[in-house]
Amino acid sequence: MTMMKTILGAAASVALTAGAALADPALIFDLGGKFDKSFNEAAFNGAQRWAEETGGSFNEIELQSEAQREQALRRFAEAGFNPVITMGFAMADPLSTVAPDYPDTKFAVVDVTWLDAPNVRQIGFAEHEGSYLVGMMAAMASKTGTVGFIGGMDVPLIRHFGCGYAQGAKAVNPDINIVANMTGTTPAAWNDPVKGSELTKAQISQGADVVYAAAGGTGVGVLQTAADEGILSIGVDSNQNHLHPGKVLTSMLKRVDVAVYEAMKAGEDLETGVVTLGLSENGVGYALDENNAALVSDEMKAAVDEARQKIIDGEINVVSYYENDSCPALTF
Amino acid sequence: MDRMPPWADALLVPLISLVLAAILSALVIIGIGEDPVAAVTLMVKGALGSTYGWGYTLYYATNFIFTGLAVAVAFHARMFNIGGEGQAMLGGLGVALVCLYLPLPHWTVALVAAALGAAAFGAAWAYVPAVLQARRGSHIVITTIMFNFIAAALLNYVLVNLLRPKGAMDPATAKFPEGTHLPTLHDMLAPVGIEFSKAAPANVTLLIALLACLAVWLLIWRTRLGYEIRAFGHSETAARYAGISPVRITVVAMLISGGLAGLMALNTTMGEAERLVLNSVEGAGFIGIAVALMGRSHPLGVLMAAILFGFLYQGGAELALWTNIPRELIVVIQALVILFTGALDNMVRMPLERLFLARRKKEG
Numbered sequence: 162m163t164m165m166k167t168i169l170g171a172a173a174s175v176a177l178t179a180g181a182a183l184a185d186p187a188l189i190f191d192l193g194g195k196f197d198k199s200f201n202e203a204a205f206n207g208a209q210r211w212a213e214e215t216g217g218s219f220n221e222i223e224l225q226s227e228a229q230r231e232q233a234l235r236r237f238a239e240a241g242f243n244p245v246i247t248m249g250f251a252m253a254d255p256l257s258t259v260a261p262d263y264p265d266t267k268f269a270v271v272d273v274t275w276l277d278a279p280n281v282r283q284i285g286f287a288e289h290e291g292s293y294l295v296g297m298m299a300a301m302a303s304k305t306g307t308v309g310f311i312g313g314m315d316v317p318l319i320r321h322f323g324c325g326y327a328q329g330a331k332a333v334n335p336d337i338n339i340v341a342n343m344t345g346t347t348p349a350a351w352n353d354p355v356k357g358s359e360l361t362k363a364q365i366s367q368g369a370d371v372v373y374a375a376a377g378g379t380g381v382g383v384l385q386t387a388a389d390e391g392i393l394s395i396g397v398d399s400n401q402n403h404l405h406p407g408k409v410l411t412s413m414l415k416r417v418d419v420a421v422y423e424a425m426k427a428g429e430d431l432e433t434g435v436v437t438l439g440l441s442e443n444g445v446g447y448a449l450d451e452n453n454a455a456l457v458s459d460e461m462k463a464a465v466d467e468a469r470q471k472i473i474d475g476e477i478n479v480v481s482y483y484e485n486d487s488c489p490a491l492t493f
Numbered sequence: 494m495d496r497m498p499p500w501a502d503a504l505l506v507p508l509i510s511l512v513l514a515a516i517l518s519a520l521v522i523i524g525i526g527e528d529p530v531a532a533v534t535l536m537v538k539g540a541l542g543s544t545y546g547w548g549y550t551l552y553y554a555t556n557f558i559f560t561g562l563a564v565a566v567a568f569h570a571r572m573f574n575i576g577g578e579g580q581a582m583l584g585g586l587g588v589a590l591v592c593l594y595l596p597l598p599h600w601t602v603a604l605v606a607a608a609l610g611a612a613a614f615g616a617a618w619a620y621v622p623a624v625l626q627a628r629r630g631s632h633i634v635i636t637t638i639m640f641n642f643i644a645a646a647l648l649n650y651v652l653v654n655l656l657r658p659k660g661a662m663d664p665a666t667a668k669f670p671e672g673t674h675l676p677t678l679h680d681m682l683a684p685v686g687i688e689f690s691k692a693a694p695a696n697v698t699l700l701i702a703l704l705a706c707l708a709v710w711l712l713i714w715r716t717r718l719g720y721e722i723r724a725f726g727h728s729e730t731a732a733r734y735a736g737i738s739p740v741r742i743t744v745v746a747m748l749i750s751g752g753l754a755g756l757m758a759l760n761t762t763m764g765e766a767e768r769l770v771l772n773s774v775e776g777a778g779f780i781g782i783a784v785a786l787m788g789r790s791h792p793l794g795v796l797m798a799a800i801l802f803g804f805l806y807q808g809g810a811e812l813a814l815w816t817n818i819p820r821e822l823i824v825v826i827q828a829l830v831i832l833f834t835g836a837l838d839n840m841v842r843m844p845l846e847r848l849f850l851a852r853r854k855k856e857g
Contacts, residue, residue, distance in 0.1 A: 192772070194820070222813045223820045226775050228552060228694055228765055229810050235692050236814055250662040254768070272662070315649060316664045316771075317657070346649035347642075348772055483660055 186211075186425045187220045187242035189233050191249035193351045194223050199377045199398040200417060204248050204271065206399070207421030219425065231255040238263040244282075244431045246424050248272070248417075250318060256281060267431040269424040271417055272318070274435050284420045285437045288318075288413075289325030290472050291445030292373070293479045294465050295395050295413045296329025298447065299371040300337050301461045302393055302410055307338040309369035311360050311383050313376035314350040315343040315493070317482060322375040322397070322413075324488035325479055331490045332468070332477075339491055340364045344379045354382025361386040361394075371395065371410060384409060393456065402452040410456050412448040420444070441473045497849045503794065507787055509841045510833040511801075517833075518826040527818055539811025540804045548678060548693020549810070552765065554803030555695065558702040559757035560781025561799050562709050563750045565790040569713055570746035571726040576622060576637025577754040578778030579644030580615040584755025585762045586648060587614030589656065589769035592669040600697075603673040607763050608701065608756060615755015616748040618644060623747030627740040633747070641778070652771055665770040675764045696764035705753060706792040712749070713792075722746050754778060786835035798834075805830060 188208050190201045201223075208219055220242060222233050234255055237245045244267040247256065253273040260268050260278045267280055274285035299308040308330055312319035323341055330337050342360045344350040357379035361372055372387055373395040374380030380397055381404070387394035388405035396402065396412035420438065424431055438444020447465065449457060471477040482488050496502075519529035540546045560577045567574035587610035597603040622636035652664045677696045682689040713719040725732040725742040733739060761773045780802055787801075788794025809823040833841075 220814075225810070225813065225820055225823070226806070227761070227770060227772055228549070229813075231692070231694075232549065232810060233814060251770070253663060254665075254668075254766070275662075315653060317653065317662050346646045483662065486659060 184241060184243050184429065185217065185219050186428065187222075187237040187245045188421065189230075189237070189245065189247040189252070190221065190223045191251065192224050192348055193377055195221070197351065197378045198381055198401075200415075201248055203399050203415070203417035204246075204421045207418030208246075208425060210418065211422050211425040215426075217425075227251075231259055234259040234268070235262075238266045238268075243267055243429050244269050244424055244427075246270075246421055267429060267433065269420075269431060271420055274437060278433075280433055282424060282431055282433045283435045284424075285435070286415050286417075286444050287437060287439030287479075288322050288415060288445060289328075289479050289481050290440045291413045291415065291447065292322045292325030292375070293329035293332070293472065293477075294440075294447050294469060295373060295411055296326035296331075297333050297465055297468055298329075298411055298457070298461055299326070299373060299393075299395060300330040300333035301458075301464065302456065303334075303337070303369075303371050305368045305370045306334065306336065307340060307368035307370065309361070309364035309367075309372035310339060310341040310491075311357060311364070311372055311374045311376055311379070312341070312343040313345075313379055314348060315346055317486070319343065319375055320488065320493050321482040323493065324482040324491055326373050326375075327488065327491035328479055329468075333464075338368070340367050340369050341491055341493060343493070344376050351377035351379060353379045354385070357382030358386040362390070365390055365392060373397070373413070375413070396448070400448040400450065402448050402450055406452040407455060409453060411453055414446045414448050416444050416446075439473075440469050497846050501845065501849065503789065503791075506838065506842050506845060507798075507834055509845070510838065511830065513841070514826075514829040514833040517829050521822065521825060521829075522818065525818070525822065527816060532812060532816065532818065535811055535815060536804075536808030539814075540807040543690065544678075544688070545690035545693050546807060546811075548690050548695040549807040550800065550803040551678070551695040551699055552693065552760065552803070553806040554799040555699045555702045555760045555764075556757050556777040557780050557784045557799035557802045558706065558796060559760070560754055560777050561784030561788060561795040562705055562781075562792065563752075563754035563757075564781045564785035565788065565792070565795055566709060566713070566722070566753065567746055567750040568785055568790045569719075569726050570722045570742055571729075572626070572743065572746065572750075573634050574619065574637055574747065574750045574754075575634060575779070575782060576619060576640045576751070577757075577781045578774050578776070579637070579641035580618045580751040580754035581757045581774045581778050582641075582644040582648050583618040584611035584615040584758035585769050585773050586651065586758075587611045587755060588758045588762045589666050589669075592673040592763060593656075593666060597670070597672050599672060600675055604675060604697065604701075604759070604763075607673070608759055611755040611758045612752035613755070615758075616752040619747045619751025619754070620744070623744045623751075626747075627743035649771060652769065656769070663770070665766075666768050668768050669763065673763060674767055675759075677764075694765040696760065698760040698764045701756065701759060703796070705756065706796050709753070710792045718745065754781070783831040783835050786838070801830075802827075 193201050195205045246269040248271050250272045252270050260281050269282040271284045274283050310323045327339050344356050361383045371393045374383035375397045384394045388408035393410040395410050398415045401412045402409045522529040540550045563577050588607045591607045591610035625631040626633040656666045658667045675696045679689045679691045721737045762769050784798040787798040805827050812818050813820050
């Protein structure tokens with residue numbers, strides 16, 4: 162009997178918490194998990210900042226399987242969470258089926274820009290533009306004339322990063338040699354620092370003295386090995402300069418945290434539609450702080466800032482990998 | 494006879510193992526400061542408390558039935574097929590090619606064609622390790638697991654470079670045409686007046702999985718081939734003496750095993766996503782090993798173990814949705830169940846066996 166009471170009590174308390182959560186925002190992390198030191202963690206940081214500033218609370222889930230994508234969207238929408246913020250291009254398809262069923266709920270999705278859904282805010286980033294800038298810096302910092310790129314899983318998005326990087330490097334030095342590797346072909350490639358470390362060593366042996374990691378948690382191993390071996394590295398998504406002060410040339414910032422923070426701040430009044438955050442919106446950029454100030458010369462900074470302005474003004478066109486599924490500066 | 498009664502062997506041992514796993518899980522949940530009773534209630538309610546929950550539980554179970562049967566068939570021939578993952582991936586490719594490139598007028602036709610495609614691709618992927626084992630003695634455990642990685646690389650190449658619609662970011666095929674969409678349990682049960690959740694992904698493939706259980710039972714215990722497989726599994730030398738070709742049995746058993754693993758793709762690729770995504774198998778091939786171990790390689794046992802794991806998956810999702818229990822811990826709970834029912838099976842079985850024997854001696 163007491164057992165039964167406990168169970169009923171527990172069920173009631175669960176129902177209560179679900180009820181109290183009305184109109185809070187919800188955040189759905191992609192399969193990489195919330196603490197990937199990169200994409201999802203940036204989203205978490207944005208949400209955390211919102212929660213600290215406003216004292217609000219949000220619900221969250223780290224997805225474990227493909228079938229949970231639609232499930233999590235539906236359950237959060239049904240429970241009244243608003244807005245429901247999701248991460249990653251793989252949410253596009255489930256979102257296009259779920260969003261029309263909940264017209265009063267606002268959804269936001271990062272890295273998706275092609276849906277036709279009136280209640281979805283679609284946030285894209287011009288990663289190729291940011292990568293172009295760090296590519297320039299890599300080429301300028303390189304003494305050997307060889308720079309490296311280490312991607313995570315071999316998907317178009319990562320080729321998109323690599324393509325911008327290669328264009329930037331070639332803009333500085335047309336004869337530069339770019340060594341590009343992908344960590345793997347399974348989602349495990351997002352979280353394999355050991356393989357990242359091996360690839361870095363392999364690239365060093367090919368002459369690379371600056372490597373750019375666009376590989377989620379794998380990048381931690383890339384940055385570590387680069388620091389150990391005395392070459393420079395470039396971080397991604399979040400500002401990773403602090404991981405190895407004086408050893409990380411810069412980080413290609415993708416301000417997912419800002420996008421999530423602003424979506425939560427807007428709450429139910431979230432503006433829907435497609436938003437692309439590029440250099441002009443400060444959605445992407447390069448990181449400069451006290452950890453890498455000594456590495457970035459005035460000349461380098463001037464050149465990169467000039468290129469940044471030219472991209473914003475349309476004088477420099479950074480070709481997107483998506484335009485024709487190929488890259489003018491690099492073959493994968 | 495120094496054996497336990499069959500009911501104890503089939504029910505009591507796994508039950509005690511489960512209880513042990515549950516106790517340990519509860520301790521872990523208490524350890525991170527959450528309420529284990531509330532967690533269990535949430536899991537049970539979320540997985541079995543509504544047609545919606547059942548829809549997900551059965552959806553996952555369908556995957557595990559196929560991969561569990563695949564492992565079970567290979568087990569009967571004393572082979573450890575841990576390549577279910579890769580075989581199911583290739584099965585997905587078979588389903589996608591059939592659905593995208595054949596003109597299929599109706600889902601019934603599509604289902605049969607896709608099932609053939611899935612089984613053929615899965616079996617083909619198991620064929621190479623099987624031949625290597627049968628003719629060259631390359632150990633099947635090593636070769637099948639290597640083939641998982643080759644399958645992942647192949648699928649990645651095909652999706653990123655060949656099948657991906659132009660300009661799409663997602664490494665996945667286009668949506669399958671309307672005619673190939675399978676009816677969900679909602680569609681199937683509505684005419685009989687049963688209101689089943691519309692959102693849940695369980696679909697007609699579940700019936701195929703149940704048929705597969707029956708077919709495997711018939712195959713293993715009611716056909717000559719099944720007899721040969723079991724004989725070969727018990728003793729290769731005896732089987733050889735009886736005129737059973739080891740090469741033939743190894744290859745045939747692995748083809749059936751790979752075909753069953755491939756059929757899993759019907760559920761995920763055709764039934765749920767309606768397109769082939771890169772990550773469609775997501776570990777079901779490995780869960781199949783636990784399912785087969787727990788189900789003692791019997792189709793009925795596989796069925797029940799698959800439903801249990803479906804429950805753990807769906808219940809775990811509910812935990813992830815509504816509590817602060819991190820997903821790593823949910824994996825820990827699932828792993829504890831696997832550990833106790835699979836790996837530590839003898840820990841429960843041997844004392845229990847002794848207990849039964851002692852009692853029998855007393856009575857005797």
